[in-house]
Structure formats: structure tokens, C-alpha cells
Amino acid sequence: xxxxxxxxxLLAEHGHxxxxxxxxxxxxxxxxxxxxxxxxxxxxxxxxxGQVVALLPVAQAGTTKKHGGKGGKGGKGGKASGPxxxxxxxxxxxxxxQAKVAKVIRKxxxxxxxxxxxxxxxxxxxxxxLVVLTPTHDASERAAAMEAPGAEAVFxxxxxxxxxxxxxxxxxxxGDAGVGLYPPGFEGWMMGGRLTIIxxxxxxxxxxxxxxxxxxxxxxxxxEQGGPGHAVVDAYQDETNSYRSEFRAYWIGDGGPGQxxxxxxxxxxxxxxxTISALDEKGEVVDRPTNLANQRQQRIxxxxxxxxxxxxxxxxxxxxxxxxxxxxxxxxxxxxxxxVRIQALTDAIGVLQPDVxxxxxxxxxxxxxxxxxxDVDREFLRxxxxxxxxxxxxxxxxxHEECVKLQRGIDRETMGDxxxxxxxxxxxxxxxxxxxxxxx
Ligand SMILES: [Zn+2]
Numbered sequence: 001x002x003x004x005x006x007x008x009x010l011l012a013e014h015g016h017x018x019x020x021x022x023x024x025x026x027x028x029x030x031x032x033x034x035x036x037x038x039x040x041x042x043x044x045x046x047x048x049x050g051q052v053v054a055l056l057p058v059a060q061a062g063t064t065k066k067h068g069g070k071g072g073k074g075g076k077g078g079k080a081s082g083p084x085x086x087x088x089x090x091x092x093x094x095x096x097x098q099a100k101v102a103k104v105i106r107k108x109x110x111x112x113x114x115x116x117x118x119x120x121x122x123x124x125x126x127x128x129x130l131v132v133l134t135p136t137h138d139a140s141e142r143a144a145a146m147e148a149p150g151a152e153a154v155f156x157x158x159x160x161x162x163x164x165x166x167x168x169x170x171x172x173x174x175g176d177a178g179v180g181l182y183p184p185g186f187e188g189w190m191m192g193g194r195l196t197i198i199x200x201x202x203x204x205x206x207x208x209x210x211x212x213x214x215x216x217x218x219x220x221x222x223x224e225q226g227g228p229g230h231a232v233v234d235a236y237q238d239e240t241n242s243y244r245s246e247f248r249a250y251w252i253g254d255g256g257p258g259q260x261x262x263x264x265x266x267x268x269x270x271x272x273x274x275t276i277s278a279l280d281e282k283g284e285v286v287d288r289p290t291n292l293a294n295q296r297q298q299r300i301x302x303x304x305x306x307x308x309x310x311x312x313x314x315x316x317x318x319x320x321x322x323x324x325x326x327x328x329x330x331x332x333x334x335x336x337x338x339x340v341r342i343q344a345l346t347d348a349i350g351v352l353q354p355d356v357x358x359x360x361x362x363x364x365x366x367x368x369x370x371x372x373x374x375d376v377d378r379e380f381l382r383x384x385x386x387x388x389x390x391x392x393x394x395x396x397x398x399x400h401e402e403c404v405k406l407q408r409g410i411d412r413e414t415m416g417d418x419x420x421x422x423x424x425x426x427x428x429x430x431x432x433x434x435x436x437x438x439x440x
Contacts, residue, residue: 084134084135084136084137084139084201085137086137087136087137087138087168087170089137090134090135090136090137091166091167093134093201094132094134094155094156094166095164095165095166097132097134097199097203098132098159098161098164098165098166099164100199100205100208101130101132101161101197101199101208102161102162102164103205104120104205104208104209104212105120105123105124105161105212108120108209108212109121109124113255113259114337114376115213115252115255115256115337115338116209116212116213116255118216118337118338118339118340118376119212119213119216119217119338120212121340122216122219122220122338122340122343123161123195123212123216125340127219127340127343128190128193128194128195128216128219129160129161129193129194129195130160130161130194130195130196130197131157131159131160131161131194131195131196131197132159132161132197132199133154133155133156133157133180133196133197133198133199134154134155134198134199134200135152135153135154135198135200136153136154136155136168136179138153138172139152139153139154139184140152140153140184141172142172142179143181145172146172146173146174146176146179146181147174148181150183151181151182151183151184152181152182152183152184153168153172153179153180153181154179154180154181154182154198155167155168155178155179155180156168156178156179157177157178157179157180158177158178159178166178182198186198187203187207187211188211188212188214188215189215190215190216190218190219193219195212195215195216195219197211197212206261209255210253210254210255210261211253213249213252213253213255213338214249214250214252214253215249216338217245217248217249217252217253217336217338218245218249220334220335220336220338220339220342220343221244221245221248221249221333221334221335221336222334222335222343222346223241223242223244223245223333224241227334228334228346228350228389228390228392228393228396229333229334229335229389231244233320233324234320235318235320235321236314236318236320236321239310239311239314239321240321240324242308242310243304243311243314243321243324243325243328244328244332244333246304246308247297247300247301247304247328247331248331248332248333248336250264250300250303250304251264251296251300251331251336252331252336252337252338257296263299264295264296264299264300264303265295265296265299266294266295266296267294267295267296267297267329267330268294269294269295269296270293270294270295271290271292271293271294271295271297271298272295272298273289273290273291273292273298274289274290274298274302275287275288275289275290276288276290276305276312276315276316277312277316278309278312278313278315278316278317279313279316280316280317281317286316287316288315288316288322290325290326291326292326292329293326293329294329297328297329297330301325330385330386331386332385332386332387332388332389333386333387333389334346334387334389334390334393335380335390336380336386336387337376337377337380339373339374339376339377339380341369341372341373341374341377342373342377342380342381342390344369344372345366345369345370345373346390346393347369348362348365348366348369349366349393349394349397349398349406350393350397351365352366352397352398352420352421353397353421354396354397354398354399354402354421354422355421355422356421356422357419357420357421357422358419358420358421358422362420362421363418363419363420366406366418366420367409367415367418370406370409370410370415371409373410378410378411378412381410382410382411391403394406397421398420398421399421399422402418402419402420402421405417405418406418
């Protein structure tokens, strides 16, 4: 899940009115509703989501599968508590889940797979926070007691990785700071620099790896307003940025094409294309045939259409958005490999200004960060098409000849006398300065 594109859309449409938002959610299918509700937590807060969930019809508020087959089909609304029959069992499971995630990260740091290794390093170096949550033993009853019937109570929001442990009060109280209330079925999201993972019995290490890779990319792509990965477009800006961020996160979230858990297929196979249908503003069904390039792009788009209602409605409504989606055939981004080193380099570049002389410290920061890049980072940045937003960022902050030196540094050549900002050796006076006759 990205940082709130769908939720922002819903809030823009309905305002912060829980009843209207619940009405909007009730019209969606279960998968869509879950994703939007997850985003809504970051966009509007826990309490608001609690109010919204309370207003959803019980069957819709969400008994979801994903828990694996055990314990029946998760009865409607009432008792979806699952196998964590007592508080001590729930607390013990919580510790196990934290240990499991910590082990995934420890192993991931040593993985040969760069995407996983980098994503784990991202967490380990503290570029995002991480909290691992698990259900309370009385998850649905507690949620109801906390005025969010239909939600699931999870804990412990106060224990950020690498801290472990955690508990919750015997008796539910409205202000329990460590207890979160989410619709059952949520597994992971990245909001405000914090990665949240909800672990339930049966969630395996591979799933945790997938969540980590997907969600870290949402932050590494710097797609939020003001970030170098944020696209500025005439209309549907939120949708454009959310679409691209999800596209990248799904592209790399299964480990990438050809990897062990590849679910979206190959970028080398042609797309077969399909038709996207949605209601237009007059309430009439409009069909739009896609014009995609490759299989992997197509499967990710199909997944996003099924997951986020705004993808189909925007695709149908807006020719520019359609063109963007059709043309976005590869995961173009600032830092698609989720590298802490590329993040550090974009930060170091970001403080420079082309028309201001850089300090020695600023210049050496760029040179040092460039030197620290590993082979995967360099390979990614050498692909000027896939890393175009990185190079746009560099061009916005550096004069042309300094950009060329940066390219050389990335290509493992010397960066020479990298000057950072204003490159002029002897700043020539502007023609209208000085007045007097000018010597050659
Ligand atoms: Zn996502």
C-alpha cells in the first residue's frame, strides 16, 4: 500500500465524514475496502477509522481469509479471535512474531538477492521505523469494546523494532495507546516513515520478505510531495504518484522478474492487453482498451485495477492518466533498488544549488556518497532511462558539467575537481556589471 493515494481520494470526495466515507467503502469489494482502510489510518488517524469501521455493515466490515484454513471460515463479525485463546498465548505469539520478523531481517541482510538485502538494510539502518503487531486474544471483542466493532485489536504499537516484548491491559479501555484497531486482513503498510506489519498465525517468512520489499520501496521512491520522485502533472497528481509507487512496489515486491516468487511474469513477453471498464461522471459504463507494452506491466495493472477503484475510474476518465499508465512499462524511479546509499546520495545532491557555490563539505559529501555505491546501485543508476528521476534530480541541483562528473563517478571514473554548485573557476562578471571597458 502506498502512502494514502486511495484514501486521499476518498477523503477528497467525502470529506472527513465517517458516515459518507463508510458509504463509499460499502460500495467497494472486500479487497479494495481493506486497502483503503489501511491507508486511511495514516491519512485520517486511528479514531476516524474506528468510527468508519463501526458504521460498516458487519459482514462488510470484514472477516477475511488470509489466515490460512485453520479455525473454520472465521465466523461473521462476532468471534474471529482465532487460535490465540488466552492473553498469555497472545503475548507469547507476539514475541514469536517479533523474533520471526527479526530473523527475516537478519537473514535478509546477508541475502544474495539485492532487493531483499537492501530493504532489510533500510530498516536496520533506521531509515524507517518498524512495528510488528499481532492480534490480542480477544481481538474482535476488544475492538467492539473500543468502539470499533468489526475491527481487529492488535498490539503493541509502543514497541518499535528492535525493541521486543509488549502487552496490553486485561480490560479494554478506549485510550489504550499500545492497541491498534484495523480491519482483519491488513498485513503491511508504510505511513509517515513507519513500516507496520501485522503477523497472524500462518504468515510465513516469504510473505514477510515480500511485505518488507514492497513497503520499503514506497518510501525509497521518494514519491511524496517535495521528494525527487514526486511527479508533477496537470491533473490527477495524487493518482499519478500513487499509481507509479504501487507499480514499482509490486514490480519488485515479489523479488522481481524471474525470481523464485515471481507472480507477475516477464517484461520481455508482449502484453495481450485488456479492457478497463468503469462508470464515468454521468454514471454510464465506459470501456477503454489498454495499450500496454509487456506482460509484467499488464499483470500489475490488472492487479491494481482489482485492488484500487480509483485506478479504473481515473483510467477511464482521463486521457493523460491513460497515456501515463500505458507508457509506464518499467519501474522508472529514483531508487528502485531501495538502496540506503542511493538515498544518501540523493540527499547530498539535494542540498546543492546550481547557482550557489558549494562548500567543501557539501562537495565532499557527494563525492563520498558516490564512492560508497555498490555494484547494484551503480548498475541501476547507469540505466539512465530507469533511473531518470534520479538524473532529473541531479540536473535540477547541479550545472551540466558537474552532472557529467557525477556520471563519471558512478561509472567508476574519477570525479576530478567536482565543484558541486556553481562550477565557474573564475566567475566572470555579468555583461552589464562593472561598466568600464572589458579586456579579453
Ligand atoms: Zn503498496
